[in-house]
Amino acid sequence: MIDTTTALELVLLHGSMSTKVLEVDLKDGLDYVLAKDVISEIDMPPFRQSAMDGYALHIGDDVTYSMVGEVKAGDNNNPTLHKGEAVRIFTGAPVPVTANTVVMQEKVTVDGNKISIEESPKENTNIRLQGEQIKVGGVAINKGTTIKGVHIGFLASLGVTKITVCEKPSIAIVVTGNELVSPGDKLSYGEIYESNGAMLTAVLKELGYKNTSVVTIKDDYDKTKKVLKDTLGKHDVVIVTGGVSVGDYDFVGKAINAIGVQEIFYKVKQKPGKPLFFGKKEGTSIFGLPGNPAAALSCFYIYVYPLLKKYEGAEHMNLPAISLPLLFDYTVKGTQAQFLKARIEGAGVTILGGQSSAMVRAFGDANALVCLPRNSAEIKKGQNVKTILLPTK
C-alpha cells in the first residue's frame, strides 16, 4: 500500500499525453489547453490611446490652450499640435503624435476656441502607451494554459480568431454491479440506482470534458473481460467504478489482470478510496475508483483530474490548493490520510458533516476538500489545513 503523494506522482509519471493538436475557433476554445504559445501579432494598445474624455495637449508655458481639432474613438486623423495647442479627445481615441498629455474634461474650462486648465499638466498623463499590455511578437498566453472566458476576451482583443489546442481525451466510465438499476426503472429489494455514470459524466462536462460515454457491466467474468478489453482499445482514459476490491465476486480486478493491464498501483493509504487502482494498457490509463459515489468523486478530483490535465499538456495539473484556518475543531477518525468534503466560508474552512463514503449529498454543499496527512488525530480551530479548491461557479 502506497501513500497519497506517491500515488499522485505515479499517476502523473505514467499518464499519457495527447499527441494530437487541433485548431479551433477562438470562440469554441473554452476549457481547451493551449498546445503552443499564442504570439501577439499586434501591439496592444495598437496606438497611443486616450484613457479619458478630455483634451490632448502639446504642453505650453501657459494654462490656456488654443483648440485646433477633435479626435473621437475610431478616428484615424492625426492633427498636428504646436506648443500651447489642444484637441478635444475621447476615451479610446488615438492621441495625436504631437500631443504629449491628456487632461480630463472635468479639469478644463472651455471658452469659445480657448480652454484653460486648473493646474499645469504633467507629460504622458491619461495616455495608454502603445504596446503597454503586450508588444507585437510577445507571448500573449503560454502553452499549457487552460482557456477561460477572460482569455478568449484577451485573445480577441489581439485579433486572434483561431487557437491551437491539445485534443481532449476520450473517456469511458465503466459502472459495474448486479445491484445497479437505471434511474426510471423499478427498484427491487437489494437493488440501487446507478448514479456514478451520471455523476462522473456531469462532473466531467462541468470541467469541459464532453467526449465521454458510460458502459454498464453486470458481475459476469467473461462479459467483463470482453467489455473492458473493447473499452480500453477505444478510449484514452477508462474510469471503472466499483468492483475493484477483495470481494469474491470482483470480476473487474480479475478481468483487468487477464487482459494484460499493467498495474501501477493498487490500494492507497487514504480515506476514502483505499482500494484505488491505477493501471495502463498501451496508451490508455485505467482507474478503478470505489463504488461509493462520494469516495469515487474524491478520488476523481485528487487523481483523475490531474491525469486528464496531463493528457492535455496543462501547466497546472492539480486543482489549486491553499492553506486555510479550520473554523471548528475536528477529530480525525483513523490514522489514514484523509480527503474531507469542506466548505470555505467566512474566514476559513469548515469540514462538513456526512463524510461517509456513500454520502454524496455533502458534496453538494462542498466547495473544497480538506487534505489531512496520516495520523492527524485532533485538529484545533485556527490551525491551517491544506484545502483543495473544487471547481465553482
Place this chain on the structure above:
Amino acid sequence: MIDTTTALELVLLHGSMSTKVLEVDLKDGLDYVLAKDVISEIDMPPFRQSAMDGYALHIGDDVTYSMVGEVKAGDNNNPTLHKGEAVRIFTGAPVPVTANTVVMQEKVTVDGNKISIEESPKENTNIRLQGEQIKVGGVAINKGTTIKGVHIGFLASLGVTKITVCEKPSIAIVVTGNELVSPGDKLSYGEIYESNGAMLTAVLKELGYKNTSVVTIKDDYDKTKKVLKDTLGKHDVVIVTGGVSVGDYDFVGKAINAIGVQEIFYKVKQKPGKPLFFGKKEGTSIFGLPGNPAAALSCFYIYVYPLLKKYEGAEHMNLPAISLPLLFDYTVKGTQAQFLKARIEGAGVTILGGQSSAMVRAFGDANALVCLPRNSAEIKKGQNVKTILLPTK
C-alpha cells in the same frame, strides 16, 4: 453617485425573475436552478446495506458462527439467521433482516462451514441503515439550488430522471464604438479589435448561460436607438459595453433615455466601473458596463452575475465571498471602493499587478476579486480582506 452596496441592492431589488419553468432531463440539468424542491421517492439506501465485504451475523454468545448462506450485491434473497449463525456478505448487499451486525472479512477466520471472529462483535456495525442519507418524502435538493455535477449524481441515486428548473435568461451583449473592428479583419490607425462581445459570451458560457447574442452598433444616434429598442424587446437582459459616459458622442446614453428605459442608477463610487448604468424597461434589465474589458468584467461579476442568478430564482445570488489575509502590503490608489484582480494561493490572497481598467490580461491569472471599501489607503500584509471567489475549474 451611489455606493457599491446600494448599487447591488438596487440591482437585486429591480431585477426581474423568470416566470417560466421547464422540465429537463436530469443529465441536461447542469447549471440550471431548481424551480422546486426535489422530493425523494425512495429511502436511500433503500434497504439495510452492508458497508463491507465480510460476514453478517445474528450475534451469539460465542465467537464461532455457523455459515447458513451468502448474499451478494444485487441479490434479493433474505436468509433467516438464528442466534450464532452467519452469512457471507459483500459490500452493497442487503443485510438479512435477522442479522444484527456485519464483521469485516479481515477479522474472520474461516474453517469449513464455521467462522470465528477475533473479538465479540458490536450490534449494527458496518451496516448502512435504510434511509440513512435520505428518507422517502424528504427534500433531496432545495428549490433555488444551482445544479452541479454532484447533484446530478445524488439525484440519479434517488432514481430521479427529470427536474423542474427555471428558464435561463436570454442575454444580448451590445458592443458600441466606431473604433471596433472584428478579429480577423485588418486594423487601421485608431482602431482596436472588438473583444467584449467574445469575452462576455465566453464568460457567460462558462457559467452555463448559452442563450446569448452579440449586437454591434456604430456611433450613430438613430441606429443606436433603433437597435437598442429592438434588442430590449427581444431579451431578458441587455448588457451594453462602452458608450455610456459623458462623452459628446455617447449615443447610447441618449438612446437609452429616448426609448424610455427607466434609469435605476448611473455612476457608482467604485474603481473600476464608475460610469456603471443600470436600468429597466418592462421586464428587461439593461446594464451599461465600461468599455474597457477588465472594468467590464469586474462589473459583470459584481452586478450582472447576481442579476442573472436572481432571474433564475437562485438561493445564492452573489459569488461566494470569504475573508482572507493579504500576503503583501497594498497601497490603494484613490478613495473609491475598489475591486482588484487577485489570486488566492498559499495561505492568503495577493492583489495582482496590471489593475488598469484596460488590462484584461491580469484577469487570466486571477481567481478572486479583492473588495476594498472606500478610503482604504494602506492595507498591511496579514490584514484580512473581503475576497470574492471567481468561477474556477
